[in-house]
Amino acid sequence: MIGLLLRVLGHEYAQPMRRTVALMVTTAIAEGLSYALLVPVLRALLGGTPEAAVPWLVAFGFAVAVYAALRYRSDLSGFRVGTTLLRGMYHRLGGQLARLPIGWYDASRIGELSVLASRGLLQAMSVLAHLLAPLVSAFVTPLTIVVVVLAFNWQLGLAALIAAPVVTAIHIWTGRSMAATDVEHAERDREASGRVIEYLQAQPVLRAGGRTTERFRLLDDSLREMQRTSRRGVLSMLPGALGLALTVQAMFTLLLFLGAYLALRGDIGAPEVLAILVLATRCADPLLSLSNIGGQLRGARNELVRLDEVLRTQPLPEPRQPIRPAGHDLEFDSVTFRHGDRTVIDDLSLSVPARQRLAVVGPSGAGKTTLLRLLARFYDVDAGAVRVGGADVRAIASEVLTAQIAVVFQDVYLFDGTIEDNVRLGRPDAPAAEVRAVATAAQLDEVIERLPLGWATNVGEGGTRLSGGERQRVSIARALLKNAPIVLLDEVTSALDPVNEAAVHEGVARLMAGRTVVMVAHRMRTVQRADRVVFVDGGRIVEDGSHDELLRRRGRYAEFWNISVTPAAGEQLTPVALPAAPSGSNRSSPAPSSGP
Template identity: 75%
Template sequence: MIRMLLRVLGHRYAGPVRRTVALMTATAVVEGLSYALLVPVLRELFGSTPSDARPWLIAFGAAVAVYAALRYVSDLSGFRVGTTLLHGMYHRLGDHLARLPIGWYGAGRVGEVSVLASSGVLQAMSVIAHLLAPSISACVTPLTIVAVILAFNWQMGLAALAAVPLVAAVQLWTGRLTAATDAERAEHDQQAAGRVVEYLRAQPVLRAGGRSAERFQTLDDSLREVQRASRRTVLSTLPGVLGLTLTVQAAFTALLVLGAHLALGGDIGAAEVLAILVLAARCADPLLSLSDIGGQLHGARSELGRLDKVLRTEPLPEPGEPVRPSRHDLEFDAVTFRHGDRTVIDGVSLTVPQGRRLAVVGPSGAGKSTLLQLIARFYDVDGGAVRVGGVDVRDVDSAVLMEQIAIVFQDVYLFEGTIEENVRLGRPDADDAEVRAAATAARLDEVVERLPAGWATEVGEGGALLSGGERQRVSIARALLKDAPIVLLDEVTSALDPVNEAAVHDGIERLMAGRTVVMVAHRMRTVRRADRIAFLDGGRIAHEGDHEELLRSSARYADYWNISQTPV
């Protein structure tokens, strides 16, 4: 458990964790040894001169005081280390998620990551703060007491020692029983979290269909599965709890019978038997708590395993000797890319000279947006190469590559904050004049002027407080402020009203000026000014040329163009 915890956290935390474990172990040993003083205390109390017990009582009180001080220090150390580990774990998980390829974030990942980042991390990191001390105490203190019993009477000590493998076997058996149900419950938790997100995102569709008052069947089904899995998890722990209780009670009964037999035979005094039985009873409490602690530890271990699996997912490799492109032309050289079992891009070869514009058109699912993502190295190609300035993107440092590229997506995501803060994401060190100039070029200034709070207007989570056209203007202003030499545009006007579309087009024209551009568009009139047009179909280049050339040579392109010109 500790080994996995250190692997998940990294070796920088090994020292504090090991010191805390050593301190908690020493505390548990002192607790067990302090109970050993009960034997001479009770022996003297039940002897001929009870007053002789006074020194032993003082020693027992001192031992308990030492234990209390150690317990305070060890618990405080556990809380402090646990808080540090929690902070470090969130940072490590966040940094790692930011480096994973976009392709990793497939179906179901939203639920998995949301559960991991919330309850998963808290449960895993609670081991140090809340579970480690009681679990060590539940194991070490009884073993120490058994050693004490052995020192006072070897027969009863061996009888107590015989219970140790039985308790260990019950715990292992319980762990195996709950392992499968824990994994099942975690899977259903992730699915339910994903369904909740889906339900929230589907509100516009549900309400448009007049179904806002209805229950969301898929979400209900997921929640019912979570309930069933939780019930199975609880039921799977019952045999272990009952088995542990019976084992502990049977061991105590055996000690009682053996102690009575030895006392009646004169092999041991009644006071010693009573003291040993008191010690055995003291063993029972931490042993019985093992069922509860063991279940929590097993759940935490399962979460650690899931965290470990995510952290072991390899990000895209960084070049050992990165090369910085000196030019800004683009090239697809026999590029092949597969997503699962499906070939999305199949042997595509294209060139975009520096400062020129390439438009990519074609039916939905043809792989148009994937081409943009390969340029930005959201994925690595399975065959061929994508080059920027003649350099394979895999040989360019990721940070350097992203410095060269500005991306404007169809679905704009804005971070919760003000309009100005979202624009400044393009270049945080830009001065006010540069921010205002970018806003003017994107025609965002028109939006800012009509809002009561102006630049300080809060956009809400994801930009929910702004319209689609307003979000696009923020996105274009952000890209203009970045001033990258390569611009990637993905369906930026496909869902805008005419007024916003005209404003966004103005901003896009300013953004594209003098830059290398690859644009994906469904609205064919946006591609007329491209220097080159590639018609993509089934992951392959079906036709390529300028607008007029394709109208003459490609019936499919001509059909697309004619349909786009037909009034609705």
């Protein structure tokens, strides 16, 4: 347990943790020795010279005072180290999650990480603050008392010592029998948490279907399974708890009979027997607490194991000798990328000169968004290379690559804070004048003027207090403030109303000015602003050329234009009358994709 905790925490925390454990052991020994002084005290009080108990009572009071001081220092040290480790673990976990590839975050991990980062991390780090001291006391204090009993009478001490391996065996057996149940309970707990989140998110669908009064079967089933698992856990724990209680009781009974026998033989006085029985009762409390402590420790250990798995997951490797990009041109060189068993990008080659605007068009699932994510190195390719400024993105330091690229996605996430806080994520140290300037350029100033608190308006978790168009304007302002030379746009206007679409288009136009741009788009108004268009399907480039060139070819892009074009506000877009195909042309044959 201690080894696993140190591995999860990191070796920089080993020294303060060892000091804390040593202090806890010293405290437990002092507790046992203070109890040992009850033997001479009771022997004097119950003997013929009660006044002889006075110095022993003074010694007992001093020992209790020392124990109290040590216990205070031990508990305080445990809380302080636990708090420090908890803060360090949050930073370490956050840093690890920020380095893991986006593909690692599948749907099943969201509920697991939410539980791990909240209750799980607190439970794991509570070992030092709340569990380690009682655990040390439960083992060390009884052993100290047994050593004291051995010093007074070896027969009674040996009888008490027999209980040690029995208690240890019961503790180990209970832990092993509960291991499978603990794992199952943790899995059911995470599943139930995910179902609760699903039930809350599904409220619009349930209400639209008129099922607001019905129980949610998936959630009910999950909660029932968790109840069954909890019941099995309690039943599995009962034999161990009962066995431990019976062992403690049997030990006390054995000492009682053996002490009476030795007293009747005259080998030991009755006061000594009474004192040793008092010490035996003091052994019982920490030993009986092992059942409760053991269950909490197993829960904490399970969380530590899961935390260790996350921390040991390998992030995308950083280059040992990083290269700085020599420009802002982009290149896909025979790139292949697979997600599971599916090939998303298949031997694709494409080059984008600096300051060119490239539009990527194609049906859903064609791999358009994946191209953007490979450029930003959210994933690493399975074959080929993605280059920025002539350098492979795998050879560029993450901070340098991130500084080169600004990304605006269709689904904008805003953090729970003010509008200004979210805009400043692009460049936290930017002057206030620049922040206001980019807000004007992104048409965000119109939104701020309508809000009662203006820049100080809290957007809520995920930006829920703003509309989709307003969130998109914040995202564009953030990208403008970052002032990166490469811009990646992913369907930024596909779900906006005409008013917000027009405003966002103005912001996007300013964002694209003078930069290398790769945009994924369905709206033809966006595509027409591109210098070049590639049509992607099945992870391959089917057609490549300018908007007008592709229309004249009467290929896939032209068909897509006629089917997908939707007039924007104030525009009159009509399907194109396609010219007759040149003689000898094959309409279905794709245009060659551009090479590196």
